[in-house]
Amino acid sequence: MKTPALLSAVLLLVSLIPAASSDLTPFTVLVANSVKVTPCKNYTTAVVFRGILLGGLKRLQNSTKDFMFTYTEDPNYGPFLQSVNGLPGSQGNRTYWELLVKKPDGQVIRPDVGIGCYLPNKYETIILNYNKY
Template sequence: MMTPALLSAALLLLLLPGAPAEDSNQTPINIHVTNSVTSAPKQTYSTYVVYRGILLGAMWRLQDSNVGFSFTYTQDPNYGPFLVSVNGVSGCSADRTYWELLVKRTNETIRPDVGIGCYIPSANETIVLNFNKY
């Protein structure tokens, strides 16, 4: 049998904030939009993926939240969604421009070997959508 003191302590623990991020099913990420071709100023956004959710889901969420982020993509039959435009700027094969996907972590920046439909961000990563040339 629990004493009243133990019972109140247990109840207090249940009500305390600070549950781990996994429990709230939201993994926070930042999205930076940069341009290596024109050097336009960087735009920064915050959003989240659900547990093990894909980057594309976070991008839809951001677009739907009307914070000035928009994007389009085409569907490749082999590799899935190919990011074509961000905030009205489109890649163009004649100019050899495209949207590159980079991921900034604490000590490194990587270039994932999958696209926006397959990449699963980790907590507090910064996703960089960088307009670039190939």
């Protein structure tokens, strides 16, 4: 193969590689409280290509002193978000950290999976909302 043809072939191959696996998917994390009036906090983080929300929260915790979270491991459903920024959910008070997602078009959904299964999409806002049940 002549050099220009080889170059074209290489460029074609590169363009066919799906979203390079090193690309990060950026998203916002909003910490909110529906139980007690508290100022919301906003953070930016990212996951790897099709990475799970838990990975993005760990990345955020490692990069920001201002954000921390804990989770417990449920034998059936995996990681359960237990506390955010030092505030724990409590069975006694019937409080928990609800997971909501605001889509870029403004629609807010309540995912039917937890932080171990949800895959954040570009420019979403993940709302960690302290709430009652």
